[in-house]
Structures are given as C-alpha cells and as structure tokens.
Amino acid sequence: MAVMDRSLWPRAYLRHFQRKASFQFAALTWGSRGDVQPFVALGAELVRRGHRVLLAARAPFRSFVEEHGLEFFEMEEDGTEDLMHSLASSAGGADGVKLMVSWQRRMVPSQLRQFWKASEGADVLINNAAFTGPALPIAERRGIPIFQAFFDPGFIPTRRYCVLDNRIQERNAFLNVAATRLKNIAGGLFSWDLVNAWRREHRLPVDLLGENLRPGLLFRLPVLVAWSQHLLARPDDWPEWFAQTGRWRLAAQQKPSQRLKDFMDAGEPPVYIGFGSWGVHDKKAVTDILLEALRVTGQRGILHRNTVDGRSELPANVYVDDNLPHDWLFPRVKAVVHHGGAGTTGAVASAGVPSVIVPAFFAQDVWGHLVRQKGIGTMLPRRELRVDSLVAALREVTQPQVVERAKALGVNASKEGAEVLAADEIERRLQDAARMG
Incomplete structure (x- = not known):
C-alpha cells in the first residue's frame, strides 16, 4: 500500500510523534458497555502485539477493562444512563435534539478536562468519533496521531447516501454530501464556544467553522469504520485510508453459566429479548407484553434482567439473567429482539440470526430500517410495542426465507476478523506517520 501523502496527515498531529517498536495508546470512550466493549476488543489485540493501551471509561468498567490486559483511567460519571433513559422517554424530533444539546453542553468541558489527563504520556489516541469529539483538539495540542472510529453511518459525507428521517437514503450526490455536512456543522456549533x-x-488557533467532523480535517485523518460491509458497504468515494x-x-x-447452558439444552432454541441501555420505564407492562407474546407464539425465551421487572414467578420456558454473553448465545437462538445499538446489531448479524429491532432513539432506527431492507429482520417502533405487534414481528422473522438470508449474511460477517484488520491498519498508518514526521 502506498505511503500517504504528507498533506493527508496534518503536521500538527505529528509534532511530538516518534518512531517506536511499540506504542502507548489511549482509547477515549463514552457511554455504556456497548460503547466501551469494542475498544476493549481492539485494545486487547494491540496489547497482544506488544503495545500498551490505556482505556478511559466510567468506574463500572474497570474490572472488565483490566481483565483483558488494558490499563484503566477512571472517568467521572457522565450521565449516560440519565441520557439514555431521557432519550427513550422523549417524543424524539426536537425533544431528542434538545436533550442531546443539553448533554453535549455539559459533557464537552468534562471530556476536554478528563481526556487531557488520560492522554498524558500517550503516543497515539483512538476515539469514538460521534461522541468524543474533544479528543481531536487534544490530539492536535499534544501533537500526536489520532484514529477516529465510527460505529454508525451518517457522520461521514459520501455521494452514495445520507441519513435522513432516521434511515439510509440514496438521494442525488450533492444532497447526500450536503445533508451530512450540515448535520455535522450543526453538531459542532452546539459546543463551538x-x-x-x-x-x-491551550494556544491553538480558533476553529472558525465549528464543524464537529469537518471534511477539511476528517478526510486528512485515518478512520476506522467498525460495521460490517455486509450490512452497509463502503462507499467508493471515501479515501483509501478509511x-x-x-x-x-x-x-x-x-x-x-452452567444454568444458562442447562436451559439451552432443555428444549428448542429460544428467542432472546434484551433492550440494552435505553432502559424500560414501565417494566411491569413490558414484561407482561413479552411473556404473553412468547406464550402466543409458543417460543421459549431468554430475557435480559435489565429489560424486565423483578417478579419471582416466571413460566418454565423463560430464563432471566444478566450474564448473557452475546457472542456465545446469539448463534444458538432463533431470533433476537433488541434495541438496535450498533454493537448488538453487529453481533446479531455476525451470529446469522434474524433481528426484531425496537429502537429507543434515532441512531437505532437507522439499523432497524437497514435490517428490514436487507430482509434479515424487522423493526417495531417502541411506542407500538404491544402483544399483537410483537407476535407479528416474531412470526415474520422466523419465516424460512428471513432465517436463510440472516444465516447467509452471518457466514460472511463472522469471517471478517475486524479487530485484527483494525490493528493492522493502525500499525500500517503509524509506520507512514513515522516516515512523514
């Protein structure tokens, strides 16, 4: 692969970068386990190659991070749960935007302060591009390279598509690019000051445009796109260092657990139901819906404890726990009913089983529409979650043609070896940076 032209990595990000046999990485994260776990997976691969990786996350993730060989920097509580619950209970639209702006105004100063501490002594930064934008000026000020990871479509301009009305849309090339750029500009302006x-x-020039992911900079830095090409293929107009x-x-x-294995062995493959971090406000009502839908369809069920209420009596064909390892469990179930987070959607797709996505807010709608478009699942709007609608969705996704399409996609997606490919790309680009420094 050709060495990147010097203009494709701004000189400011290489001022203090030095060629080394191994590097100290700082992975800067935000959010729930679904946001943190991908960086643990990539970090573990980098550690296996002899690098050191420090991961910045909230206190509940310390043991999870450290047991995989990474160093841990404890971030302050960032209001993740409150934001997720508020978004889930909002009406969406302007209400959802208002919540996100309020969170952003509160979190940007905190992230700038804490990421500055976490990045001390780092040679390279890795960040979640959508939610940890303050990592960019920190990398610029420290004079070290940064790799931006994208887990959801709609933030990188392309002529092929844009995200409008919470779904992938293929308009004309100009509108596709303009819509994404305008969204990114608006996101940046909320915290521009x-x-x-x-x-x-910190004696850096003022950013006059205020575009959070402005193409003038975005397209001059390496990007890691962390969703399967079999869900959404890479546009041809992205540069080769994406x-x-x-x-x-x-x-x-x-x-x-042995209890989970015993349940799996006791009957037909069950349906998994879990709504991740968005929180269920009326857990009794939701639990009633889920149990009745399983009864009507004659399905066994595995329910995540965070999704249901604490009732002590459950049908014999229902298992409830919070120790439910996705990569082990999903290939063994009939279908997965979930919230449509990027990580969970990817896990279900790689497992080769159908999805019923019940999105909590806008970013998850995108994956819901995409799995429906691919014919590997369906989407059920959260406010339409009823016994009859869930029964219909479960019957739809267990049709043979849906099962076969999901299985075929899973065969391909499960072979990607993504964390190895990402680590290869990082090491290759750092070699390029060393030659340019």
Whole structure:
C-alpha cells in the first residue's frame, strides 16, 4: 500500500510523534458497555502485539477493562444512563435534539478536562468519533496521531447516501454530501464556544467553522469504520485510508453459566429479548407484553434482567439473567429482539440470526430500517410495542426465507476478523506517520 501523502496527515498531529517498536495508546470512550466493549476488543489485540493501551471509561468498567490486559483511567460519571433513559422517554424530533444539546453542553468541558489527563504520556489516541469529539483538539495540542472510529453511518459525507428521517437514503450526490455536512456543522456549533475557549487556553488557533467532523480535517485523518460491509458497504468515494474493518469482537468469548447452558439444552432454541441501555420505564407492562407474546407464539425465551421487572414467578420456558454473553448465545437462538445499538446489531448479524429491532432513539432506527431492507429482520417502533405487534414481528422473522438470508449474511460477517484488520491498519498508518514526521 502506498505511503500517504504528507498533506493527508496534518503536521500538527505529528509534532511530538516518534518512531517506536511499540506504542502507548489511549482509547477515549463514552457511554455504556456497548460503547466501551469494542475498544476493549481492539485494545486487547494491540496489547497482544506488544503495545500498551490505556482505556478511559466510567468506574463500572474497570474490572472488565483490566481483565483483558488494558490499563484503566477512571472517568467521572457522565450521565449516560440519565441520557439514555431521557432519550427513550422523549417524543424524539426536537425533544431528542434538545436533550442531546443539553448533554453535549455539559459533557464537552468534562471530556476536554478528563481526556487531557488520560492522554498524558500517550503516543497515539483512538476515539469514538460521534461522541468524543474533544479528543481531536487534544490530539492536535499534544501533537500526536489520532484514529477516529465510527460505529454508525451518517457522520461521514459520501455521494452514495445520507441519513435522513432516521434511515439510509440514496438521494442525488450533492444532497447526500450536503445533508451530512450540515448535520455535522450543526453538531459542532452546539459546543463551538466551549471548544474554542479550550483551544484559546491551550494556544491553538480558533476553529472558525465549528464543524464537529469537518471534511477539511476528517478526510486528512485515518478512520476506522467498525460495521460490517455486509450490512452497509463502503462507499467508493471515501479515501483509501478509511478502513472498513467490521465489528470489533473480543477474541476470548465470555463463558456462559452452567444454568444458562442447562436451559439451552432443555428444549428448542429460544428467542432472546434484551433492550440494552435505553432502559424500560414501565417494566411491569413490558414484561407482561413479552411473556404473553412468547406464550402466543409458543417460543421459549431468554430475557435480559435489565429489560424486565423483578417478579419471582416466571413460566418454565423463560430464563432471566444478566450474564448473557452475546457472542456465545446469539448463534444458538432463533431470533433476537433488541434495541438496535450498533454493537448488538453487529453481533446479531455476525451470529446469522434474524433481528426484531425496537429502537429507543434515532441512531437505532437507522439499523432497524437497514435490517428490514436487507430482509434479515424487522423493526417495531417502541411506542407500538404491544402483544399483537410483537407476535407479528416474531412470526415474520422466523419465516424460512428471513432465517436463510440472516444465516447467509452471518457466514460472511463472522469471517471478517475486524479487530485484527483494525490493528493492522493502525500499525500500517503509524509506520507512514513515522516516515512523514
């Protein structure tokens, strides 16, 4: 592969970068386990290659991070759960945007302060591009390379598609690019003054445009696209240093409990139901719906404890727990009913089973529409979650043609070796950076 032209990696990001046999990485994260786990998977692969990786995350993830050989930097509580619950209970639209802006205004100063500490001594940064934008000026000020990871479509401009009305749409090339750029500009302007206050304090030039992911910079930095090409293929107009790797998975699967294995062995493959981090406000009502839908369809069920209420009596064909390792469990179930987070959607696709996506907010709608478009599942709007609608969705996704399409996609997606590809790309680009420094 050709060495990148010097203009494709701004000189400011290489001022203090030095060629080394191994590097100290700082992975800067935000959010729930679904947001943190991909960086643990990539970090574990980098550690296996002899690098050191520090991962910045909230306190509940310390043991998870450290047991995979990574160093841990404890971030302050960032309001993740409150934001997820608020978004899930909002009406969406302007209400959802208002919540995100409020969160962004609160979190940007905190991330700037904490990421600055976490990146001390780092040679290279890796960040979640959509939710940890303050990592960019920190990398610029420290004069070190940064790799931006994207887990959801709609943030990188392309002539092929854009995300409008919470779905992938193929308009004309101009509109596709313009829609994404305008969305990114708006996102940056919400915290423009906060970021520039930090930039002035650290003697960096003011960012006059205020575009959070402005193409003038975005297209001059390496990007890791962490969703499967079999779900959404890489556009041809992205530069060659935008590497689409697929979903980063932990090499060593979390082991299931004996109780879970016994349940799996006791009957037909069950349906898994779990709504991740968005939270269920009326758990009794939702639990009633889920149990009745399983009864009507005659399915066995595995329910995540965070999704249901604490009732002590459950049908014999229902299993409830919070130790439910996705990569072990999903290939063994009939279908997965979930919230449509990028990580869970990728895990279900790689497992080769159909999805019923019940999205909590806008980013998850995109995956819901995509799996429906691919014919590997369906989407059920959260406010339409009823016994009859869930029964219909379960019957739809267990049709033979849906099962076969999901299985075929899973065969391909499961072979991607994404965390290895991502680590290869990082090491290759750092070799390029060393030659340019």
